[in-house]
Structure formats: C-alpha cells, structure tokens
Amino acid sequence: MKRLLLCLIFFSFPALSQESIVFGVHSKTAPLEWRNNGVDQGFNIELMHRIGQLTDKRIIIRRKSFQQLVKDVHNPGSDIDVIAVVSPVNLDRKLSQSDPIYATHAKAYTLQGKALINSWTDLVGKRVAIKKGAFVDVYLSGYPQKFNRVDVDLYETGFKQLIEGEVDVVIAESFVARRLLPLYPSVRSSSDALIYGAFNFVCNGKKAALMQEINDALRQLKLSGEYDRLVNKWFGTGREKVDLTSTEKRMFSLAILVAIVSASGMIYTGFISASLRRRKKALDAELIQRRRVEAEISNISKQFQSVLDGIPHGVTIVNRELQRLWSNDNNVHLLISEDFHYIDDQAFDLRPAVLQVLNEQKSLIADMMYLEQYWQLQIHPIANDQVVVLLEESTEQHKLRQANEEASRLASLGELSAGIAHEINNPTGLILHAISLFSAAIKDLNPAANYYQQQNPFWQIAGLAPSQAMEEMAVSSDTIEEAAKRISRIVNDLKRYALPNLTQDHTLVCLNEVVEVALRLTANQTKTRQVTKLLHLPSPRIMGDAQQLHQVLINLIQNACHACAAHEGSIQISTQVSQGRALIKVNDNGCGMDSATLKRITEPFFTTRRTEGGSGLGLSVCSRIIKEHQGQMQIHSAPGKGTRIQLSFALVQE
Known part of the structure; x- marks a missing residue:
C-alpha cells in the first residue's frame, strides 16, 4: 500500500469534555503552525478548537515519530484517532477521510539568480532535495524522474543545504515555503506549481463514525461562513505567517533601510531616466527585429519539416540506444518486422547495424527484401551517438535491372544460337541424306545377304552372322536417323529463338x-x-x-x-x-x-x-x-x- 500520509500538523487544544479525539502529531515540526512568544497559534489550532466545541469532545495531542503515526493510523487498536495529511490530488486514499480542508501545491525553490524551472525536464541531472514522507515524496514514487534525489527530514533542512551548495533545487509545499522564505532571503520561488495536493483529516476505517462527526462540524463551519473567515485570516493574500516579534523588529529595520534607499533611488533615477528612455527605444527596435527573424526562422522550419514529411521514403533518426529521435513515419515498421531481411535471406537486426555504423563511423548500404518487395536500406552516422536511417523501395528498379540483364543475356544468346544453327544445319542435312541412302541399301541387300549365306554358311559380317549383322545395321541406321532428326529439331528451335522481332x-x-x-x-x-x-x-x-x-x-x-x-x-x-x-x-x-x-x-x-x-x-x-x-x-x-x-x-x- 502506498504511503498516503505526507504532512502532519501540530495541534494543541484545551479539554472540553470527557469524550475525546486523540490527534497524532509529528514530533519534529508542525507545518502551517507558528508561535508568538512561545504560544501556539495558526489556522489548524483555531479550526480544531471549533471542531472540538461543535462535537462536544476534548482534544488530546500525542506527539510521535512520522513512521509510528503511519503505523497507528492503519492499526484499529492504536491510541491515535485522527491525523492530518496532505496528499497529491490524483492519489486515492483507502482510509476514512474528511472533506478536503484546503488545497495546496508544491513547487521548486532555488537560490536568487539561478535559472527558472519551467517543467520537470529542467531538473534532469540536478541535485534535488525532497522531504522524506512528504506528499512530494509520495507523488514521485509513482512518477520517477531523472534527477539526483537528496532526502531530507525537514523542508528547512533542504533550504539550508541549498544555501550551502549541497543541493541545486528544493521542491517544497507552498505554505511551508512561505513561512521559511523570510528566514532565508537568498532563496526564491523558481517555478509554477509542479504538484497539486489536498489537506484532509484521516483516521482508521474502524472509526468512520468519528470521521462523520468531524465532517458534519466542518460542513457547519463552511455553511456559517466561519471557515472562510479562518482561511482569510491565516492564508489571505499577502499574509506571510512568521514569528511576530522577530518580524516586527525586522520590519522596523527594513523600513528605515527602505527610506534611505528610496531617497537615494529618487536622486539616482533622475540621472539615469534619460539614458533608460534611450535604451528602451533601442531595445524596442531590437525586439521588433528579433521577432521578425524568429518568424522567418519559424516559417523556414515549418517548410523544412513539411518537405521531410512529404518525402515518400522513410527517414528516421535514432541514437545508440535505438531511441527514435525523429521520423517522418514512412515505412518505419519495416525496421522491426521479422519479414524484413537482407536480399540473401540473412535476418536483419537494427541494433547491431546501428552499433557497427557508429563504431566504425562508416555508412551501411544494403539491399533488403520485405515479402515480395525489394528495398534499399541506408544507415549514415550524423553524430557520435546518432544515425539517420533511410528506407527506399527499389522493387521497380530491381525488376528493371533483372529485365535488362535478361534482355542482354537473351540478345547474346540469340546471336550465338543463330551462328550455331547455321554451322550445325549443313552437316546434319548431309547425315540425314546419307542415312536415308544407307537404310534403303540395307533393305535391298537383305535378299543378297541371305542368298550368299546359303552358299557360304561360314560367311560373317563384322564378326556377326549375316542376318544378325543386317538387323544391327538397320537398327543403327534408324538410331542415327533419329539422332540427326533430334539435332535438326534443336537447330530449328534455336533458329526460331533467334528470329528478329516481327x-x-x-x-x-x-x-x-x-x-x-x-x-x-x-x-x-x-x-x-x-x-x-x-x-x-x-x-x-x-x-x-x-x-x-x-x-x-x-x-x-x-x-x-x-x-x-x-x-x-x-x-x-x-x-x-x-x-x-x-x-x-x-x-x-x-x-x-x-x-x-x-x-x-x-x-x-x-x-x-x-x-x-x-x-x-x-x-x-x-x-x-x-x-x-x-x-x-x-x-x-x-x-x-x-x-x-x-x-x-x-x-x-x-
């Protein structure tokens, strides 16, 4: 369970009746409470005094450490009934709580002359003091930031470390800071509100009936207008609540100093007013010129951005950690697709490719495939830790290149085929002409061979019997004729292949x-x-x-x-x-x-x-x-x- 208790408020109330409300109070500090000559006073003192009167209950204060109060409010058997907390407005509290009492906020404080803090990004790399357990601490537990955190026990401790140079920024709750700023004149408010919070009373869920009585009293005070009078008294505009005795002394000394400075200033103003007027005119002219230049730069930037966004090819800038710094979002999905690979079917991984380009400071250009498309990938180093990745579809160029290569190959083959066909056709024709003569002659010699064999039984042709020899010669003749015809068919195919375009x-x-x-x-x-x-x-x-x-x-x-x-x-x-x-x-x-x-x-x-x-x-x-x-x-x-x-x-x- 997240810590919901952030800022404990000191209370001191007189006994009114036998029944009581026990308030847990932080033992070290009580934000929004002040003392005048050792007497406790403040918004919460008067508010709880009125709640005790309206509920007819005696108010008892018990001081404990922050950690013990956190445990007590979650323990139904503890001796603590109610504590007061400030928590971020976006944080849900599971304990029983009162209606919001007032809103507050936290912002950044730095030394005089330091740069303003416009957002959380301006805190990156800085040493920032955070009060442990405060509602700022709870907020940051859900929103981790990239600054160097320095935990302190009190906001005042953070202000002291700021003056001593041990931290660069203090993030403090505004009402507490208003009390501390007059004590530390070298510290100033440096930002607008960074976190908004709400002040509530909180008790264990077992004591929901008690919280209901407190809520009824609060609502009665609001309806009667007494709540608004208390707010105006203690938090009204310009009301900085500090130790009154010390303030009176400081204000008297300050009044004398202001009178002296005012008199000197009036004299000095008379001498420099003329030069200030001249300087103002020069600054006005310079401001007009700067605005004109800024407008021109803005237009050029927009035009350049429009050109980049209109490029059909993918343009992406990434760093060493593969964080996308800028992209026109064209085809950027290819870089993480499993179907995007090198043209030789090797798998593609962007990380080693980027690291290779950065380490060697040498561009990488490769032909890629995605499904049935061809792409050209280019990775160029543009800084020590940044590269620009270019993606361009090259399917049409690839097909044109293949078609050109095929056309060149076929043209060469056509010329070769025509020459081969011409050279083979003549001897093939002679073979076919001669074999037809041999086939006819073998048929005519068969009767003579049979007759001669009868006259000379031992006669052989090529070591074979005449009948067998004549049969083998006929088969060989047919084989030669078939082979010659096959050569003729191949030659005719070659001739057709080499025919010109008609x-x-x-x-x-x-x-x-x-x-x-x-x-x-x-x-x-x-x-x-x-x-x-x-x-x-x-x-x-x-x-x-x-x-x-x-x-x-x-x-x-x-x-x-x-x-x-x-x-x-x-x-x-x-x-x-x-x-x-x-x-x-x-x-x-x-x-x-x-x-x-x-x-x-x-x-x-x-x-x-x-x-x-x-x-x-x-x-x-x-x-x-x-x-x-x-x-x-x-x-x-x-x-x-x-x-x-x-x-x-x-x-x-x-």
Whole structure:
C-alpha cells in the first residue's frame, strides 16, 4: 500500500469534555503552525478548537515519530484517532477521510539568480532535495524522474543545504515555503506549481463514525461562513505567517533601510531616466527585429519539416540506444518486422547495424527484401551517438535491372544460337541424306545377304552372322536417323529463338481460332487426355502473328500432356476477356513444379526432360514471342497440384 500520509500538523487544544479525539502529531515540526512568544497559534489550532466545541469532545495531542503515526493510523487498536495529511490530488486514499480542508501545491525553490524551472525536464541531472514522507515524496514514487534525489527530514533542512551548495533545487509545499522564505532571503520561488495536493483529516476505517462527526462540524463551519473567515485570516493574500516579534523588529529595520534607499533611488533615477528612455527605444527596435527573424526562422522550419514529411521514403533518426529521435513515419515498421531481411535471406537486426555504423563511423548500404518487395536500406552516422536511417523501395528498379540483364543475356544468346544453327544445319542435312541412302541399301541387300549365306554358311559380317549383322545395321541406321532428326529439331528451335522481332507484320488474330488450330495440331498427344475447351463468344481479338501464337499454344499443350499421366490427365483451355485484356488460360492436373523449377522455367536450355529429348528452348521461345506481342505470361504451379498458365494480351475492341 502506498504511503498516503505526507504532512502532519501540530495541534494543541484545551479539554472540553470527557469524550475525546486523540490527534497524532509529528514530533519534529508542525507545518502551517507558528508561535508568538512561545504560544501556539495558526489556522489548524483555531479550526480544531471549533471542531472540538461543535462535537462536544476534548482534544488530546500525542506527539510521535512520522513512521509510528503511519503505523497507528492503519492499526484499529492504536491510541491515535485522527491525523492530518496532505496528499497529491490524483492519489486515492483507502482510509476514512474528511472533506478536503484546503488545497495546496508544491513547487521548486532555488537560490536568487539561478535559472527558472519551467517543467520537470529542467531538473534532469540536478541535485534535488525532497522531504522524506512528504506528499512530494509520495507523488514521485509513482512518477520517477531523472534527477539526483537528496532526502531530507525537514523542508528547512533542504533550504539550508541549498544555501550551502549541497543541493541545486528544493521542491517544497507552498505554505511551508512561505513561512521559511523570510528566514532565508537568498532563496526564491523558481517555478509554477509542479504538484497539486489536498489537506484532509484521516483516521482508521474502524472509526468512520468519528470521521462523520468531524465532517458534519466542518460542513457547519463552511455553511456559517466561519471557515472562510479562518482561511482569510491565516492564508489571505499577502499574509506571510512568521514569528511576530522577530518580524516586527525586522520590519522596523527594513523600513528605515527602505527610506534611505528610496531617497537615494529618487536622486539616482533622475540621472539615469534619460539614458533608460534611450535604451528602451533601442531595445524596442531590437525586439521588433528579433521577432521578425524568429518568424522567418519559424516559417523556414515549418517548410523544412513539411518537405521531410512529404518525402515518400522513410527517414528516421535514432541514437545508440535505438531511441527514435525523429521520423517522418514512412515505412518505419519495416525496421522491426521479422519479414524484413537482407536480399540473401540473412535476418536483419537494427541494433547491431546501428552499433557497427557508429563504431566504425562508416555508412551501411544494403539491399533488403520485405515479402515480395525489394528495398534499399541506408544507415549514415550524423553524430557520435546518432544515425539517420533511410528506407527506399527499389522493387521497380530491381525488376528493371533483372529485365535488362535478361534482355542482354537473351540478345547474346540469340546471336550465338543463330551462328550455331547455321554451322550445325549443313552437316546434319548431309547425315540425314546419307542415312536415308544407307537404310534403303540395307533393305535391298537383305535378299543378297541371305542368298550368299546359303552358299557360304561360314560367311560373317563384322564378326556377326549375316542376318544378325543386317538387323544391327538397320537398327543403327534408324538410331542415327533419329539422332540427326533430334539435332535438326534443336537447330530449328534455336533458329526460331533467334528470329528478329516481327511486330510490324502483326495482323488481327482471333484467339478462339488460335486455340482450335493448336488443338488440331496436337490431337495425337491429347487423345489419351481429357481436354476441356471453354471459348469466350464473341472471340477475343488481338494484334499479332497467328503462326507464332500457334507455336506458343502448341508448346504449352505439349508440356501439359507431358506433365499429365495418360488416361488420367485433365487439360482445360479457355479464352476470356477481363479489364480490357484478352486472356488464354491453360490448366492441367499434372505433376506440377517446385519453386526452384518455376524460377528457371523460361531460361534457355533449361529443361526437366533432357533424357526424353527436351531442348529447353520451348518456353524460352514462347516467352520471347509473348513479349513481342506486348503480352504477359503468368505461371502458377505446385508439386502434385498441377499447373495454371495465363497469357494476357491487349484486347482489340469491336
């Protein structure tokens, strides 16, 4: 339980009746109470005297230490009935308490000439005296501050330490400080109210009936106006309650001093008034100039801030402890996201990156990824303990760079392919021409070989029986012919891959007709698969080369057939119109592809069917043709879930 008791008040009351109210009083000091020639007097003396009269109870005072009073008020069996406390206005008290008696506050006090305290931040790093157990102490227990706290037993002790240079600031309750300030003229009030508090009487919850009587008496005093007269008497404006005898002496001496100073001042004023008027005019002119400069600086600052806030890229300033000092709040969430990582998939942690830049005083620039986006991260040192973090999305630049690299690679490959095709075509043609002659000759020599073998049973060809040798030669001939044809197909694919862009020859093409032609030309491959055809009517039309589009769709249908098992495979081909685009979709329920294969599927010479005669140029050629038609190809696939391919072209409106 938080300590609620902060400031105990001394009371002294005459006995009035047999029944009594026992008040616990701090043994060292009684704030708001003063003595004149050793006689107790003050607001609380008169207030409790009137409460005792109205409740018909005798007032008994018991002096104890602060710690003992805290224990007694929580102990139902203690000999203390009531104590008086001051607590922050935002602090709830669980004990039974009276109506608020008066409001007070605490503020900062420093030596004359020291800087004013405008807020708690001005106390950072200073030595601040706090009275242990006071309501300032209770308030600060819930609001830790960044100053060096020095605990004192009394506010007066804090004022003495302030004068001796042991502390820089004293935070004191205002009414107590008003009593102490005349005794310590080198101390002054240096701030507005920092904490607001309320004065109440408090007792144990078991004595709620007693507190009710006290509250009734207080309300009667307020309704009658007697409470207001007491407040005006003791706390009225300008009423500094101090020891009256010593005050009278000091005031008499002060009056004589003031009279002397006043006379001297009047003479001195006559001499300096003229110079003060001149100085005032100069200061007024300077003030006007300063205000004009401050207005210009303020406008420039606002413009600069507006520019920074309008930058689409993220700009953030942090210190060594990763405290955000300033940010335009653009994409700052990336810095703490687990999905934000280096382009090589290494995890990103802001703290070691900032420490590296600060320790080496060297900028860090890295390419990053967040989900499907590419980003460039820059961290630059701007002070010994501060860096600026810049975040710029580079997805479009990254894709353009990849496209440029792919275009350069494909251009080089196209030139190479054209040269290779030319060099291989001639010997391949000779092989095909010669092997057809050998195949025909072997067929014609079979009867002669059989006849000669009958005449010479021991005759052999290449160490084999003539019939076996002729059969092996026929098989070898077929193998050579098939290999030469495969070389010829690869050369033709290379030649098609190296063909120039024929965009200028494009004509109006109906996509439904392209599908129909492609299905007719692949009928032999699709006859063992279930093919579904869904064509949009009227047929979507685009500008293009029908023969090249046939080649693309035939290649896609053949790939779908290769991916699907015979008699179990299902292929769906459809044409659609969506958002001003003409679409061709080819879906199958085949084996599908993993992500690694998908990334390379359009690379020249990449194939998963190398052993089955695949050249790896089919989809590369298709990709080039689609790009020449200003189209797009999207491929979605997963192992065991089939493949979905969508071709998108600009639609020619009817």
